[in-house]
Amino acid sequence: MDEDTQDGRENEARDVGTLAHALEEKQMQLLKERCRGKQIYLMVDYDGTLAPIVQDPSAAHISEETRDLLRALARFFPVAVVSGRSLIKLYQFVQLDSVYYAGSHGFEIAGPFAFSGAQASDAGSEQQNGTDRTACGGRAIDKSRALYYCAAEDCLPALQKAAALLKDSVLPGLHMVPELLIEDNVFSLSVHYRQYLGSLPANEPSRVPELLQAIDSLVLSELPKLRRAEGKMVAEIRPRIDWDKGYAVEFLLNHVATHGAQVSAMSARDAKTNSDPVQCFPLYIGDDVTDEDAFSYIRRTKTGLSIVVHDPHVDTTRISTHADFTLHDPKQVHAFLERLLYDDSFVRANAWD
Numbered sequence: 001m002d003e004d005t006q007d008g009r010e011n012e013a014r015d016v017g018t019l020a021h022a023l024e025e026k027q028m029q030l031l032k033e034r035c036r037g038k039q040i041y042l043m044v045d046y047d048g049t050l051a052p053i054v055q056d057p058s059a060a061h062i063s064e065e066t067r068d069l070l071r072a073l074a075r076f077f078p079v080a081v082v083s084g085r086s087l088i089k090l091y092q093f094v095q096l097d098s099v100y101y102a103g104s105h106g107f108e109i110a111g112p113f114a115f116s117g118a119q120a121s122d123a124g125s126e127q128q129n130g131t132d133r134t135a136c137g138g139r140a141i142d143k144s145r146a147l148y149y150c151a152a153e154d155c156l157p158a159l160q161k162a163a164a165l166l167k168d169s170v171l172p173g174l175h176m177v178p179e180l181l182i183e184d185n186v187f188s189l190s191v192h193y194r195q196y197l198g199s200l201p202a203n204e205p206s207r208v209p210e211l212l213q214a215i216d217s218l219v220l221s222e223l224p225k226l227r228r229a230e231g232k233m234v235a236e237i238r239p240r241i242d243w244d245k246g247y248a249v250e251f252l253l254n255h256v257a258t259h260g261a262q263v264s265a266m267s268a269r270d271a272k273t274n275s276d277p278v279q280c281f282p283l284y285i286g287d288d289v290t291d292e293d294a295f296s297y298i299r300r301t302k303t304g305l306s307i308v309v310h311d312p313h314v315d316t317t318r319i320s321t322h323a324d325f326t327l328h329d330p331k332q333v334h335a336f337l338e339r340l341l342y343d344d345s346f347v348r349a350n351a352w353d
């Protein structure tokens with residue numbers, strides 16, 4: 001929280017050794033005061049925030065209860081899921097039509113009901129390696145009806161080349177192929193080393209620095225349009241452009257401010273768009289380094305509040321954050337979302353109708 005606001009005292013009182021205040025009762029009251037009279041725009045990261053961190057990235061599911069909560073919240077507030085996962089994968093994990101999605105760290109954004117309209121064949125499909133990257137389960141994003149934005153379209157060929165180089169040059173050169181995992185997130189590539197580190201004998205030095213070096217020299221040196229970033233036991237290759245989760249948050253807020261937000265009852269047919277100009281209060285929750293861009297945007301613009309999901313007893317590497325408050329794990333996030341839904345003062349103060 002900014003020091004020059006009336007709530008600046010909160011910042012000064014941060015405990016030594018913690019990054020931001022735990023979100024307890026006092027902070028909940030502060031949140032209520034800050035968002036009163038504004039429209040909450042709930043924005044949540046996926047891995048490590050909604051879904052617990054697991055060894056196998058394809059097994060990071062959310063519970064039915066969390067899905068129900070998001071669905072219910074999306075009837076009152078605009079809700080966005082902002083993730084490093086590709087747009088399609090994110091939709092497949094979350095399985096909700098009524099929320100906004102920002103995939104590949106915000107490089108590809110889709111509005112509510114983006115996937116629920118046209119069939120893949122009607123929608124002018126975009127082929128990537130023989131599959132349509134904007135289609136899911138036979139349905140494609142209908143860009144004429146739903147919000148769709150891509151910030152890095154022209155980087156796609158470079159990303160595809162990077163995927164091939166990783167597979168054909170980097171991994172074979174390192175002789176640890178079985179433990180390393182490449183995840184294609186369309187507008188970013190994730191090279192996971194969690195399983196490799198997990199199976200590394202205690203007395204053996206890590207070869208991760210070698211992996212990073214190989215990515216730089218064998219992939220990125222060939223492809224100036226791309227750069228490398230770090231995540232949780234993952235190296236991420238992504239477009240070298242000024243765009244990140246912070247820009248995605250700004251984009252989503254601007255969209256709602258100018259077009260109104262689509263908030264749904266149950267289906268696209270029943271969804272209503274509030275087209276009145278809206279002053280949104282972004283409430284962003286995330287756990288990863290990439291979420292810091294979103295925290296930082298919110299802090300800089302003084303538009304809302306942000307929450308970092310972090311347990312200082314479990315992760316001692318994070319030493320600072322731009323977030324205002326802390327929750328320790330996805331279970332606490334779930335409890336916080338329940339509170340948002342069931343505490344009348346949030347819902348009544350913020351509901352569209």
Ligand SMILES: O=P(O)(O)OC[C@H]1O[C@H](O[C@H]2O[C@H](CO)[C@@H](O)[C@H](O)[C@H]2O)[C@H](O)[C@@H](O)[C@@H]1O
Pocket residue numbers: 045046047048052053054055056057060082083084085183185190192194231232233234236288290
């Ligand atoms: O922005 P996010 O939704 O947090 O996505 C960031 C990356 O999350 C995933 O990787 C992380 O979670 C995995 C599953 O728990 C874990 O195995 C991995 O070690 C973590 O880094 C995802 O697989 C990546 O593609 C995302 O970029």
